[in-house]
Amino acid sequence: MNDYQIAWNLMKKVFPILDDSFTFGQATDDGSLLKNEFYQCVESSKTLNSGRIVQDLLVSKIEQRLRNEMVPEFWSYFKRSENDNKGFKQFYNAVKSLYDCFKQLDHVITKLDMFKQATQLGDLIYNENNTHDALKLILKATLLSQLNLEYQVVVMNFYETALKMEDTEEDDGQCIICLQESKHCNCLHLFQETNRKLGDMSLLEPLVGQTLTNLIYTYIHAHIQKICKDSFDSSFIVILEKWLQTVVINWLRKIYCYDTSSSNNEVVVGMFDKKLTNYLYNCYTKIRIDQLFNIIIEYPESLPALEDLRLCLPRTELKPLLTKKLQKAMETRLLHPGVSTPDVLTAYVAAIRSLRILDPTGLLLETVTQPVHQYLRSREDTVRCVVSSLTEEGPNDLAEELIRGEIVQVDENTPVDEDGENWETWVPDPIDTSPSKSSAYRRTSDIISMLVNVYGSKELFVNEYRTLLADRLLTQYSCDTEKEIRYLELLKLRFGDSQLHYCEVMLKDIADSKRINQHIKQDPEYSESDIPMSAMIVSAQFWPPFKEEKLELHARLVTQMEGYTSAFETLKGSRTLCWKNHLGVVDLEIELADRTLNLSVSPVQATIMMHFQDKNVWELQELSKLMQCPPTVLRRKIGFWQSHGILVETKPDVFCIQEDLENKDNNIQEDIFVEDYESESAMASAQDQREEELQTFWSYIVGMLMNLDTLPLERIHQMLKMFAFQGPTIECNLQELKVFLDRKVREHQLIYSNGYYKLPK
Amino acid sequence: MKVRIKNWTGVATWKWVANDDNCGICRMPFDGCCPDCKLPGDDCPLVWGQCSHCFHMHCIVKWLQSQPVNQQCPMCRQGWKFNNK
Ligand SMILES: [Zn+2]
Numbered sequence: 001m002n003d004y005q006i007a008w009n010l011m012k013k014v015f016p017i018l019d020d021s022f023t024f025g026q027a028t029d030d031g032s033l034l035k036n037e038f039y040q041c042v043e044s045s046k047t048l049n050s051g052r053i054v055q056d057l058l059v060s061k062i063e064q065r066l067r068n069e070m071v072p073e074f075w076s077y078f079k080r081s082e083n084d085n086k087g088f089k090q091f092y093n094a095v096k097s098l099y100d101c102f103k104q105l106d107h108v109i110t111k112l113d114m115f116k117q118a119t120q121l122g123d124l125i126y127n128e129n130n131t132h133d134a135l136k137l138i139l140k141a142t143l144l145s146q147l148n149l150e151y152q153v154v155v156m157n158f159y160e161t162a163l164k165m166e167d168t169e170e171d172d173g174q175c176i177i178c179l180q181e182s183k184h185c186n187c188l189h190l191f192q193e194t195n196r197k198l199g200d201m202s203l204l205e206p207l208v209g210q211t212l213t214n215l216i217y218t219y220i221h222a223h224i225q226k227i228c229k230d231s232f233d234s235s236f237i238v239i240l241e242k243w244l245q246t247v248v249i250n251w252l253r254k255i256y257c258y259d260t261s262s263s264n265n266e267v268v269v270g271m272f273d274k275k276l277t278n279y280l281y282n283c284y285t286k287i288r289i290d291q292l293f294n295i296i297i298e299y300p301e302s303l304p305a306l307e308d309l310r311l312c313l314p315r316t317e318l319k320p321l322l323t324k325k326l327q328k329a330m331e332t333r334l335l336h337p338g339v340s341t342p343d344v345l346t347a348y349v350a351a352i353r354s355l356r357i358l359d360p361t362g363l364l365l366e367t368v369t370q371p372v373h374q375y376l377r378s379r380e381d382t383v384r385c386v387v388s389s390l391t392e393e394g395p396n397d398l399a400e401e402l403i404r405g406e407i408v409q410v411d412e413n414t415p416v417d418e419d420g421e422n423w424e425t426w427v428p429d430p431i432d433t434s435p436s437k438s439s440a441y442r443r444t445s446d447i448i449s450m451l452v453n454v455y456g457s458k459e460l461f462v463n464e465y466r467t468l469l470a471d472r473l474l475t476q477y478s479c480d481t482e483k484e485i486r487y488l489e490l491l492k493l494r495f496g497d498s499q500l501h502y503c504e505v506m507l508k509d510i511a512d513s514k515r516i517n518q519h520i521k522q523d524p525e526y527s528e529s530d531i532p533m534s535a536m537i538v539s540a541q542f543w544p545p546f547k548e549e550k551l552e553l554h555a556r557l558v559t560q561m562e563g564y565t566s567a568f569e570t571l572k573g574s575r576t577l578c579w580k581n582h583l584g585v586v587d588l589e590i591e592l593a594d595r596t597l598n599l600s601v602s603p604v605q606a607t608i609m610m611h612f613q614d615k616n617v618w619e620l621q622e623l624s625k626l627m628q629c630p631p632t633v634l635r636r637k638i639g640f641w642q643s644h645g646i647l648v649e650t651k652p653d654v655f656c657i658q659e660d661l662e663n664k665d666n667n668i669q670e671d672i673f674v675e676d677y678e679s680e681s682a683m684a685s686a687q688d689q690r691e692e693e694l695q696t697f698w699s700y701i702v703g704m705l706m707n708l709d710t711l712p713l714e715r716i717h718q719m720l721k722m723f724a725f726q727g728p729t730i731e732c733n734l735q736e737l738k739v740f741l742d743r744k745v746r747e748h749q750l751i752y753s754n755g756y757y758k759l760p761k
Numbered sequence: 762m763k764v765r766i767k768n769w770t771g772v773a774t775w776k777w778v779a780n781d782d783n784c785g786i787c788r789m790p791f792d793g794c795c796p797d798c799k800l801p802g803d804d805c806p807l808v809w810g811q812c813s814h815c816f817h818m819h820c821i822v823k824w825l826q827s828q829p830v831n832q833q834c835p836m837c838r839q840g841w842k843f844n845n846k
Pocket residue numbers: 784785786787788789794795796816817820
């Protein structure tokens with residue numbers, strides 16, 4: 001045996017790992033027993049100058065063991081399992097087995113350290129000053145080089161289960177991992193033991209850190225979603241922050257207290273705290289942004305959610321996202337034909353109110369509602385809906401705004417010096433403000449004004465109101481004039497006296513009519529044979545144009561009306577009446593063989609009945625001639641009586657009274673009060689009036705086309721803008737112009753081809 | 762069948778019985794009112810001259826006030842006399 005052989009055998013004794021027969025789990029040698037051998041080793045190394053070789057050999061052996069045994073075994077624990085909770089045990093066992101071997105290697109390293117000291121070997125392993133750190137480095141590198149596919153799942157599993165255990169509020173007495181009763185459960189202890197071992201091996205951060213962060217993010221997200229799903233009526237921000245501290249951060253503290261890689265664990269937890277709080281805010285804000293449309297719809301119940309969002313926005317820089325998402329939501333959920341105009345308006349008003357809270361500068365409001373404005377402008381019935389909801393019975397948003405607006409206006413009249421007293425509370429406009437509009441303009445604009453601005457014309461608005469008022473006054477005789485006067489006063493405050501003066505006269509006409517009726521009924525010259533008569537006497541100049549319809553009334557009524565007219569002429573010198581035969585309301589009682597009906601109907605319908613009283617059977621043509629009413633229209637009107645079971649069509653175009661219902665299904669009740677639901681507007685529609693206005697542009701358009709031969713729509717619109725829309729004339733938008741021109745095409749007054757309009761030759 | 766009309770509410774517009782539609786002085790419709798008035802009818806009545814021309818009362822009174830001498834009908838230049846028919 002030569003010196004080398006002896007030295008090698010000695011070496012293997014001191015460092016058993018050098019021997020290929022070494023297995024982990026052998027009882028570690030008692031250091032004292034081998035003291036002699038150790039010093040012999042040191043001596044021989046010194047003589048042979050083999051210290052460096054020994055170290056390299058050892059490192060190589062350690063690496064080999066790690067690569068071929070420890071790490072593969074460690075990863076062999078990571079198998080996907082059906083049972084979520086199984087991951088907990090898997091990871092625990094994996095770490096335990098790794099740690100046991102690691103401890104043995106660490107022991108080898110301790111001995112190597114001693115050896116290096118004794119032989120004064122200064123060569124570093126992988127440039128690490130501390131040999132133990134070098135071992136950890138090798139371990140980490142080897143582990144990561146053999147990463148298992150299921151590793152994240154299992155780690156996630158392990159921590160998720162533990163976190164759930166931490167976060168369960170009510171203790172139902174059973175551990176969710178081992179399913180044992182809590183008092184016998186050892187799981188929390190196993191959890192901490194695992195973390196301690198990982199910490200010892202400096203593997204906490206490299207092996208677990210990223211997965212843990214992901215887990216917590218997912219966990220926070222799920223938690224927020226769970227607690228504030230569809231619940232807009234309470235604030236969550238304080239609750240969430242508290243939860244983050246008491247549950248998540250505290251739990252992290254329990255893990256990272258074992259981390260040996262950093263000198264101060266609170267610093268690590270502090271970083272987590274910052275990062276997670278930030279994430280919490282971001283996540284909560286995003287969830288609220290996604291819900292924003294619903295939040296808006298539920299205003300004012302959703303105020304707490306809005307307040308939360310207002311607090312979160314400055315901390316998250318998510319305002320651009322909010323703007324984008326809300327605009328999108330508005331588009332997909334509101335601005336399509338499936339939503340009725342009143343619903344669009346309701347949502348619009350709610351949006352204005354909510355966004356005022358989110359962003360008092362009004363910029364957000366302006367951006368988000370811009371498409372809504374454009375959309376509302378394209379809907380025909382918008383003005384009508386606004387006006388009718390303004391004057392509707394019962395509580396409604398717009399009517400509230402009307403009253404609110406009154407106060408706003410009073411405020412505006414008292415001069416506020418913007419640069420004066422309030423300079424300390426002044427806040428600059430956000431940087432994305434368009435400089436064209438002053439912030440003061442935005443702040444004072446109220447909802448009604450905004451809606452009116454959608455049309456750019458108070459006049460159109462007021463006209464629509466006038467038409468609706470006229471309709472109500474004429475068709476609902478019982479209409480509450482006092483209430484109408486009250487509303488009129490409110491509207492006057494906003495739109496000015498002059499615009500609404502016409503409506504005032506209309507209301508006065510109704511009041512006057514009631515007085516005149518009383519007067520005439522007391523007139524001894526006037527007699528009411530069998531038809532009690534009253535009249536609504538209106539000042540034509542002040543009412544919107546009436547829809548004209550021809551109707552010849554029954555002779556009995558004509559006589560009655562003549563009597564009324566002369567009584568009026570006597571009462572009001574030099575004045576007479578022009579009756580609008582087709583307008584008005586008639587209360588009827590119809591007595592048939594087996595039933596009696598009480599109805600409120602239109603004059604046409606009443607006239608039909610009066611004729612049928614004279615004669616049981618009528619031919620459509622005959623009645624049409626007598627009543628001066630086109631057969632198609634008359635047939636529709638007769639339909640009303642058919643639906644009441646009073647008239648039947650016995651032969652084509654022949655109608656007859658149905659005295660009793662005998663064999664007919666008895667679904668018509670006696671003494672029913674049915675409104676004439678066919679009640680159409682008595683006024684020429686706004687559309688008709690608009691057409692008339694557009695007609696004034698027609699001569700301009702013809703002139704243009706004579707000079708320039710062919711023109712596209714846009715060009716016509718531009719030229720009209722330049723020449724025709726001047727002064728107080730109402731403008732018309734591109735869409736309206738297109739509809740108008742297209743009608744002219746249908747009427748063969750224009751030719752349209754390849755996107756150009758021209759006059760017919 | 763028996764039809765009983767419990768009440769017939771008709772709609773009518775009122776108008777002045779005059780041989781013109783507009784006031785020769787202010788050019789406004791008779792059925793409206795003169796430029797100084799807000800309410801038509803009783804509040805802004807018409808008056809006739811013996812020449813048979815008629816005007817808003819407020820218009821002819823103003824006109825006459827602006828003509829201290831020689832008060833003539835602005836339409837036919839005859840001396841103005843109210844016709845109290
Ligand atoms: Zn006049």
